[in-house]
């Protein structure tokens with residue numbers, strides 16, 4: 001069942017077209033990624049879905065409701081991760097949770113959330129005194145305190161160290177396991193690859209692809225390389241194998257360039273001729289490559 005259906009969403013700010021016909025749907029129980037460089041309209045889209053901004057065109061169904069007409073009912077059923085500046089430095093952890101719980105008709109017991117998110121011993125700590133990871137866990141706990149059906153998480157792990165990021169990822173998987181649908185806005189490829197069931201790739205106010213992270217990567221036909229060292233046997237001609245576009249050899253180091261699953265054909269050919277190789281490496285294609293293939297530009301560039 002789709003919990004969010006966005007069709008041909010349009011939004012302009014003065015003469016700047018920010019959303020130029022955005023369409024996607026989010027299924028119940030999935031982690032849905034909204035991925036794209038800065039300024040491509042991700043936040044605007046999510047805020048329209050949450051009922052915080054009014055679209056200029058298109059339609060949005062959020063849990064069967066229109067977020068503009070039924071904003072209150074929509075917001076009762078969603079949780080939104082705050083940005084860092086939105087909590088006073090002096091508020092205590094428990095006070096923040098208690099305050100946010102009071103906005104909802106059927107909130108969760110925030111004491112449970114303190115346990116789940118490893119904040120029980122920080123219950124009386126002031127927000128300003130928390131570490132980056134603790135602040136982030138508090139923001140996620142606040143997004144969940146209303147017992148939402150859908151949680152919107154934006155830039156989940158910005159500023160966290162690698163260990164804290166991994167911990168946060170595991171906790172987000174538990175959120176999904178508890179049945180909450182998660183919409184994750186991100187410009188971190190690794191995060192999206194790790195967490196998302198499906199991803200909408202945004203570029204310049206449109207959605208250029210929607211697929212699983214693996215599907216996006218498999219769908220591209222970018223050249224990539226395999227490298228190996230010849231250990232024993234005489235090298236054979238690999239240039240004619242399916243998908244192979246180039247072979248270079250320097251001493252006993254060989255680099256084969258190709259498209260698609262050329263590496264399987266190369267390894268089979270080497271085995272057939274009893275050629276022993278070592279140091280075999282196949283460059284993994286990533287979501288970065290998929291983004292370049294889809295948009296013709298690298299992820300870091302906004303032009």
Ligand SMILES: Nc1ncnc2c1ncn2[C@@H]1O[C@H](COP(=O)(O)OP(=O)(O)OP(=O)(O)O)[C@@H](O)[C@H]1O
Nearest residue numbers: 013016018036037038039040041042043044045187
């Ligand atoms: N209230 C506003 N008035 C005018 N322009 C705006 C407004 N809000 C956003 N914009 C512009 O709309 C464009 C898209 O912004 P949006 O925040 O939706 O992008 P984003 O993909 O979420 O980027 P980021 O990752 O930086 O948040 C940007 O060029 C931004 O400057």
